[in-house]
Every structure is written in C-alpha cells, then in structure tokens.
Amino acid sequence: MIQNLQGGNMDFSIEWENIYKKNQHLSIWPWSDLVSYVSRYVNSKSSRLKVLELGCGAGANIPYFLSLKSEYTSVEGSESIVNLLHEKFPQYQESIHVGDFTNFEFKKNYYDLVIDRGSLTCNTTSAIQRCLNNVYEAMKPGSQFIGIDWFSTKHSDFDKGSVVEDDIFTKMNIESGHLSNLGKIHFSDKQHLLDLFSKFDIQVLEHKTTKNELSNSYTIASWNLVAKKM
Numbered sequence: 001m002i003q004n005l006q007g008g009n010m011d012f013s014i015e016w017e018n019i020y021k022k023n024q025h026l027s028i029w030p031w032s033d034l035v036s037y038v039s040r041y042v043n044s045k046s047s048r049l050k051v052l053e054l055g056c057g058a059g060a061n062i063p064y065f066l067s068l069k070s071e072y073t074s075v076e077g078s079e080s081i082v083n084l085l086h087e088k089f090p091q092y093q094e095s096i097h098v099g100d101f102t103n104f105e106f107k108k109n110y111y112d113l114v115i116d117r118g119s120l121t122c123n124t125t126s127a128i129q130r131c132l133n134n135v136y137e138a139m140k141p142g143s144q145f146i147g148i149d150w151f152s153t154k155h156s157d158f159d160k161g162s163v164v165e166d167d168i169f170t171k172m173n174i175e176s177g178h179l180s181n182l183g184k185i186h187f188s189d190k191q192h193l194l195d196l197f198s199k200f201d202i203q204v205l206e207h208k209t210t211k212n213e214l215s216n217s218y219t220i221a222s223w224n225l226v227a228k229k230m
C-alpha cells in the first residue's frame, strides 16, 4: 500500500500505477465533454478560477485549464505519472499531489470548480461518498462540481466481473470489453447519483450511450453531471 499525504493507506487501485508504467492510457488531449461542460456551465471569465481535478492521470485536461489561466490543483494516486507531470509542467510541482483523493485534506471553502473525468469511478461507493463529503467542504458556496464519464449500470460491462465488498455498484476482475483490466469500476443508476449528491443541488444530469451497431458487441453508457454547492 502507498501512503497518502496524511499518512493513511490509499484506497487507490494499484492497477493505475501499472497501467502508466506500461505507457497505456496516456491521454494528452482534453476530453471533449469536459471542455463542453466547463464552457457551457461555468463562468470562467469573472475571476481566476480555482480548479481541483480529482485524478489528473496523464494530464489530458491540464492544457485546457492552462488556457483559461486558472489556478489548477490535482490529487493523483499514481506516483510515476505525477513525476512525469512535474517534469512536463514544472509550474505545478507544488499543486499536483500524489495521494488518495478519497482521503485527502483539501483546503476548505476554497475551490470554484471541482472536476472529475473518469476518476471517482475507480473507487467504491463508500470511498466516493467520503470523497464527495470532503470535496463539498473544499468548495466555495455557489461553486460547481462537474462529473464526466461516470459509468452507468446500462453499460454492457456492468454484468461482468465480481462485486467488491458487497457494494453492488462496484465491480472488479472485468476480463473483457471496454473496461477490462482497470481495477475497480464503479457504475451508477440515476437514484444512486441522486443519493451520492444529495448534499448538492444537481443542475444537470445527462445519460449517454454509444452502441456498436455493426456487431452489437458493446454499449458504452455513462453519466455527465453538474452539481452546485448550496
């Protein structure tokens, strides 16, 4: 187990450290839904936006926040990918941290925007809920949380793998398909998201499906959401 910055054990799946060491999942272009949601729902022009990204991975979304001249912070579990990012973006040596974002001491009442693109979904329900409670405290009143690509129970991989710790929404050991060999995968239905974000005012909740119409072999289904701290 890797230690987090507070000295506790990490909830983070070690699979991601191994994935990056094998040079896989090195996405470097900002995710289009993330760019669309921030452009559409966030007033990024009024002040220098303080942004927290949960799990920045290989830093795909960083150039976008650089272009907005925002103050960017991230907590990411993979030490090797964070070392690479510190080399690539030396200005973020102090603000991209190695740690478990489900167990991290964030600055309180500080952020204007928290984003999560495919990172909380690598965790169990209890870890996600703990993280959302902490993140809520870290957000300024009126600030927004944008969640992109939260896997849906309508995803064709939901029926695969084994349940983690009696948590019916979290699977592991998915051996084939879009989500294979990625460690823990969390899936949500609408009620589960309403429960997880019950403290927030959910402003947008959209469900997306992409179905392979040629071979009918997969359906990728996910949620995007915008939730405001009241």
Ligand SMILES: C[S@@+](CC[C@H](N)C(=O)[O-])C[C@H]1O[C@@H](n2cnc3c(N)ncnc32)[C@H](O)[C@@H]1O
Pocket: 011, 012, 013, 016, 017, 027, 031, 054, 055, 056, 057, 058, 059, 060, 061, 075, 076, 077, 078, 099, 100, 101, 102, 116, 117, 118, 119, 120, 122, 123
């Ligand atoms: C699918 S990648 C997404 C990366 C990035 N957000 C993007 O959009 O390209 C998920 C990332 O979340 C990180 N992660 C998952 N659970 C974590 C946790 N509990 N603490 C810190 N990082 C975590 C993984 O290491 C991985 O880099």
